[in-house]
Amino acid sequence: MTKTVNLDHVTIRFGSYTAVDNVDLSIAGGEFFSFLGPSGCGKTTLLRCISGFVEPTAGRVLIGGKDMRGIGPNKRPTALIFQNLALFPLMSVADNIAFPLEVRGVSKRDRRRRADQLLELIALAGQGDKKVQELSGGQRQRVAIARALAVEPDILLLDEPLSALDLKLRQHMRTELRAIQKQVGLTFIYITHDQGEALIMSDRVAVMSAGVIEQIDVPAAIYDRPRTSFVASFVGETNALHGKVGAQEDDVVALDLPSGRRVFGLAGGNRRYRPGDACTIFIRPEQLKLATAESFNRLPASVIDIEFEGSTRHIRLEAEEAQLRLTLMNEGTPASLAPGDRLELSFDPEIASVLPSGPMAKA
Amino acid sequence: MGKLFAGVAHRHGLGVAIFIGSAMTLWLFVLVVLPQIAMVTQSFRFNLPPAEQGGPADVWTLSNYAYFIFGNGDGLNSVDLWVLARTIGVALFVTIIDLCICYPIAFILAHSAKGMSARLIVLGLIVPFWVNEILRAFAFRILFGTTGMINETGMALGLWDVPFDFIRANVALYAGLAYAYILLMIFPIYNAVEALDHNQIEAARDMGASWLQVHRRVVLPFAKGGLASGATMVFMLTAGALAAPQILGGPSSLWFTQLVYQWFNDALNWPRGSAYAIILLVVCMALVLLGMRVFKVPFGAIGK
Ligand SMILES: Nc1ncnc2c1ncn2[C@@H]1O[C@H](COP(=O)(O)OP(=O)(O)O)[C@@H](O)[C@H]1O
Numbered sequence A: 001m002t003k004t005v006n007l008d009h010v011t012i013r014f015g016s017y018t019a020v021d022n023v024d025l026s027i028a029g030g031e032f033f034s035f036l037g038p039s040g041c042g043k044t045t046l047l048r049c050i051s052g053f054v055e056p057t058a059g060r061v062l063i064g065g066k067d068m069r070g071i072g073p074n075k076r077p078t079a080l081i082f083q084n085l086a087l088f089p090l091m092s093v094a095d096n097i098a099f100p101l102e103v104r105g106v107s108k109r110d111r112r113r114r115a116d117q118l119l120e121l122i123a124l125a126g127q128g129d130k131k132v133q134e135l136s137g138g139q140r141q142r143v144a145i146a147r148a149l150a151v152e153p154d155i156l157l158l159d160e161p162l163s164a165l166d167l168k169l170r171q172h173m174r175t176e177l178r179a180i181q182k183q184v185g186l187t188f189i190y191i192t193h194d195q196g197e198a199l200i201m202s203d204r205v206a207v208m209s210a211g212v213i214e215q216i217d218v219p220a221a222i223y224d225r226p227r228t229s230f231v232a233s234f235v236g237e238t239n240a241l242h243g244k245v246g247a248q249e250d251d252v253v254a255l256d257l258p259s260g261r262r263v264f265g266l267a268g269g270n271r272r273y274r275p276g277d278a279c280t281i282f283i284r285p286e287q288l289k290l291a292t293a294e295s296f297n298r299l300p301a302s303v304i305d306i307e308f309e310g311s312t313r314h315i316r317l318e319a320e321e322a323q324l325r326l327t328l329m330n331e332g333t334p335a336s337l338a339p340g341d342r343l344e345l346s347f348d349p350e351i352a353s354v355l356p357s358g359p360m361a362k363a
Numbered sequence B: 001m002g003k004l005f006a007g008v009a010h011r012h013g014l015g016v017a018i019f020i021g022s023a024m025t026l027w028l029f030v031l032v033v034l035p036q037i038a039m040v041t042q043s044f045r046f047n048l049p050p051a052e053q054g055g056p057a058d059v060w061t062l063s064n065y066a067y068f069i070f071g072n073g074d075g076l077n078s079v080d081l082w083v084l085a086r087t088i089g090v091a092l093f094v095t096i097i098d099l100c101i102c103y104p105i106a107f108i109l110a111h112s113a114k115g116m117s118a119r120l121i122v123l124g125l126i127v128p129f130w131v132n133e134i135l136r137a138f139a140f141r142i143l144f145g146t147t148g149m150i151n152e153t154g155m156a157l158g159l160w161d162v163p164f165d166f167i168r169a170n171v172a173l174y175a176g177l178a179y180a181y182i183l184l185m186i187f188p189i190y191n192a193v194e195a196l197d198h199n200q201i202e203a204a205r206d207m208g209a210s211w212l213q214v215h216r217r218v219v220l221p222f223a224k225g226g227l228a229s230g231a232t233m234v235f236m237l238t239a240g241a242l243a244a245p246q247i248l249g250g251p252s253s254l255w256f257t258q259l260v261y262q263w264f265n266d267a268l269n270w271p272r273g274s275a276y277a278i279i280l281l282v283v284c285m286a287l288v289l290l291g292m293r294v295f296k297v298p299f300g301a302i303g304k
């Protein structure tokens, strides 16, 4: 069964410190929902609140429409996978997986059978008698998932479960987690500071900063249509140019850069600006282009250096307004750019977001 | 050992390593090994006046040990045997009581109490031990006496109406012994429990375990080494205690160490006293080893 999760204006304070600030959202049954934000922004706190280890200072947590206040973690239909997995080192792999059944008084034989099923699901069939320490990082990861699934929870909560793995394994586990979620069909609530993970796996992503939800959207919209400066700068690489609004017509904003140049972009989040508003225009490195005769939104710049990365080339440039980054696909033509070259860049107004200047994510 | 020496020498210099090495060896040898060897040898000798020592009568004998089992006559030395059995039994009982009291305290200290309250608990545990052992024992005597605070309070509340003789019933003794080595139980358990990742407790809770199950399946197995090391120390020290039994024991109950003391001091029979001391040591060690076998505690876990 799948259940919805509603966070109804949830605020969590520790003393005078507000870790989670008025979070109001609902997560559909069967959804893969991610909270994405930098370390310390309150993600774990929010997850612990859903699982019942912390009560909200204000607001309500509803699971399947039922108010969870006063219901302990052992009584909620959630299973939490901890950042460090928290497997029991003194128990075998099978005993770890069967632990939730053991505490529910399931007989030894049924426990073993269910553990074997789950071991099969996580591709560790026949390894139930091993010690946890004998498994590799990725295998332990899967054991933690199996243990959480053993109770047949309605909602699986995952706290940066891949952060301890090396890059290759992490990339592999992303696909695997997504596949497991599809297979078991549960609601997954996933926490991460890694935007790649969030974008690849999730149905929807909530970007968090300092306890506040900045934007909730499908991954493509988070990347292509950021609603705040924080989201634009936290998710993916971007070029930011500060300026003042000159005019706005419908969604198209004209931004006057300090250099006197005027560029055009789309107003993020359907905002209406007044002339003179301090705004920032964000352009992705791969969406900057070398200007042709008819392009507008032109930015003259000179090449600082070029990084060759196989399929792409990353080029740093010095423009009058700021340092820029440009990513060019390797199209087989020999590289004709060299440091010091002067060139003109341009970008399509459709892909550039104009957002109120505000706090930005640290690089 | 050699590796340890090399490590210390590498880090702190050869001089320091030699000093530490020889100080440790000297300490172990002079203060522990030599006296024990002397005791063991002595226990196999007759108690002879100085004039006869080294003479023809000064030969090896098992008589001191035989005395413990058979006494002077033919039958069993039931008095001394019973004193040993009672001492061991009570020491076990006290150890179990201490385990029950200290485990929750250590757990709360390690996983629930924070900052100020944790420091206060530790102070509250340690400060009473600034008072010396004899004074503490007398304080218990006053507390449990027929006109002591417990009797007065109990009677004032109408719980009982004739003063209860806690001393004669040995309640004061059990309480005093249980209190005497409580720190040696708490700190090893605390050490062990503290090393447990708190997430494991929460994970177990999250998976539906009751508090009892969390402790039985997660915390206790993890803390086994600490429990064993605390239990061993408390058991050994309780069985070997002298002051508390002397001050708090009922008039008709002897502690085995009191027998040892009597052989040494009152009867001036040092060989027999040595034999009795060794009997106590061997029996206690055998029980500790048996306990570790039963509870499947590896020997190395004690040192953790
Ligand atoms: N029990 C607590 N008491 C006090 N402050 C806490 C507690 N738990 C978390 N915090 C604070 O709340 C903030 C958010 O923490 P956390 O939710 O762990 O962030 P994240 O998981 O996003 O890295 C941090 O500044 C942290 O210090």
Ligand SMILES: [Mg+2]
Pocket (backbone or CB within 6 Å): A040, A043, A044, A083, A159, A160
């Ligand atoms: Mg966290």
